[in-house]
Amino acid sequence: MGEVILDITMSLDGYVAGPNQTLEAPLGERGMELHEWVFPLKSWRSQHGMDGGEESEDDAMVAASLAKVGAQVMGRRMFSGGSGSWENDPNAGGWWGDEPPFHVPVFVVTHHPREAVEFDDGTRFVFVTDGVDAAVEQARAAAGERDVRVAGGADVATQAFRAGLLDRIDLHIAPLLLGGGAKLFADVEPGSLELVAARSSQRATHVTYR
Amino acid sequence: MGEVILDITMSLDGYVAGPNQTLEAPLGERGMELHEWVFPLKSWRSQHGMDGGEESEDDAMVAASLAKVGAQVMGRRMFSGGSGSWENDPNAGGWWGDEPPFHVPVFVVTHHPREAVEFDDGTRFVFVTDGVDAAVEQARAAAGERDVRVAGGADVATQAFRAGLLDRIDLHIAPLLLGGGAKLFADVEPGSLELVAARSSQRATHVTYR
Numbered sequence: 001m002g003e004v005i006l007d008i009t010m011s012l013d014g015y016v017a018g019p020n021q022t023l024e025a026p027l028g029e030r031g032m033e034l035h036e037w038v039f040p041l042k043s044w045r046s047q048h049g050m051d052g053g054e055e056s057e058d059d060a061m062v063a064a065s066l067a068k069v070g071a072q073v074m075g076r077r078m079f080s081g082g083s084g085s086w087e088n089d090p091n092a093g094g095w096w097g098d099e100p101p102f103h104v105p106v107f108v109v110t111h112h113p114r115e116a117v118e119f120d121d122g123t124r125f126v127f128v129t130d131g132v133d134a135a136v137e138q139a140r141a142a143a144g145e146r147d148v149r150v151a152g153g154a155d156v157a158t159q160a161f162r163a164g165l166l167d168r169i170d171l172h173i174a175p176l177l178l179g180g181g182a183k184l185f186a187d188v189e190p191g192s193l194e195l196v197a198a199r200s201s202q203r204a205t206h207v208t209y210r
Numbered sequence: 211m212g213e214v215i216l217d218i219t220m221s222l223d224g225y226v227a228g229p230n231q232t233l234e235a236p237l238g239e240r241g242m243e244l245h246e247w248v249f250p251l252k253s254w255r256s257q258h259g260m261d262g263g264e265e266s267e268d269d270a271m272v273a274a275s276l277a278k279v280g281a282q283v284m285g286r287r288m289f290s291g292g293s294g295s296w297e298n299d300p301n302a303g304g305w306w307g308d309e310p311p312f313h314v315p316v317f318v319v320t321h322h323p324r325e326a327v328e329f330d331d332g333t334r335f336v337f338v339t340d341g342v343d344a345a346v347e348q349a350r351a352a353a354g355e356r357d358v359r360v361a362g363g364a365d366v367a368t369q370a371f372r373a374g375l376l377d378r379i380d381l382h383i384a385p386l387l388l389g390g391g392a393k394l395f396a397d398v399e400p401g402s403l404e405l406v407a408a409r410s411s412q413r414a415t416h417v418t419y420r
Contacts, residue, residue, distance in 0.1 A: 012381075012395065012403065012419075013224060013394075013395040013396075013398065014223060014224040018400070029400070030400050033402065171222075173383075173417070175402055175403040175404065175405035175419055176400075176401075176402045176403070177395055177398050177399075177400055177401050177402075177403070178400050179397065179398050179399055179400040180397075184223075185222065185223040185387055186223075187389065187390075188223065188387050188389050189387075189389055190228070190239070190240050190386075190387055190388050190389040191386075191387055192243065192385055192386045192387075193222065193385040193386070193387070194385065195385035195410060195412060195413065195414070195415065197410060198408055198409065198410030198415040199408060199409075199410075200405060200407060200408030200409075200417065202405060203405065204405070205405065205408040205415065205417050207383070207410065207415050209222075209385055
């Protein structure tokens with residue numbers, strides 16, 4: 001069996017999205033800056049259909065991680081944007097448009113039942129209305145020997161953590177203070193994690209916990 | 211001139227003390243666990259008058275850092291405990307007792323004027339009633355060529371950050387979720403920091419920012 005891994009980028013003050021999330025800016029104010037470490041990487045560019053890019057230690061890490069992902073789990077807001085409702089355009093793939101970059105089944109945790117949507121690249125959005133644990137279970141079945149990546153946002157990630165569904169956390173800490181927004185690990189029970197490893201590039205600190 | 215360095219240990223969810231700080235538990239519930247990474251180290255034990263201890267990479271880091279510290283700045287609560295008032299015992303060195311481990315002048319930011327208190331080991335508590343910037347200025351003068359270490363707690367650290375008084379942040383991230391308590395970097399303006407380096411032992415992740 002693969003592992004269930006939360007792979008997420010957090011600001012130094014604990015946010016995975018900035019304040020005032022909207023459909024146009026689902027990561028909130030300055031939230032896109034969280035992910036600046038990943039955009040130049042060859043593996044990320046390749047996943048998004050672009051040539052070239054940086055072949056660094058960060059790139060090797062991202063490439064190795066992506067290669068093992070067999071399914072993803074994400075929240076409704078990460079799927080369709082901050083205030084957005086894909087109900088307005090039932091054929092669209094949410095905020096991700098017509099060419100979503102996932103290449104694997106993506107289980108979207110939502111209150112709105114909807115038919116699955118499939119794309120040529122292998123992305124298939126499946127809408128799960130009975131909670132994060134059900135989404136992770138379906139993702140596990142779809143992933144088989146590969147990993148399930150819990151991608152966010154804050155609510156789904158924190159719910160998965162609270163429910164004990166995660167085998168591992170790959171946390172990327174951006175050297176950024178957002179001052180507010182969507183807090184990761186809000187209102188969790190106190191407890192300790194096993195620290196496996198940490199490393200940084202100039203752009204982010206990468207920490208693995210079990 | 212030395213540098214002004216915030217040297218502080220934070221939980222993964224952003225707290226430098228747990229909930230319900232009291233005189234007996236100034237670090238709040240489970241807050242002492244933040245510092246478990248430092249207690250076994252030879253350099254920490256030596257600073258506290260104890261023999262032996264671990265000579266690891268963490269130890270070398272702490273030893274190098276302590277060797278450069280010429281003065282410290284701390285908040286009143288870190289000095290005297292969560293709900294405590296040293297006014298009850300004007301001869302005592304606050305929560306730190308009769309043998310405080312600092313060996314350098316310590317500038318305590320407080321609203322209560324008080325005569326300085328001096329100890330044989332070189333610790334001298336000086337009480338500064340006109341704010342963090344005044345405390346840092348006095349500490350700079352006392353430290354000379356050596357560094358000023360801003361030690362905490364959350365309020366003083368965050369105030370020093372907001373006021374732009376810090377040259378560097380040596381942040382230690384403990385693999386711990388406290389679920390509440392004293393938040394570091396609360397209500398700061400959004401902004402980015404320069405990430406210098408990161409490394410981890412099994413006990414904590416150490417990240418340096420400018």
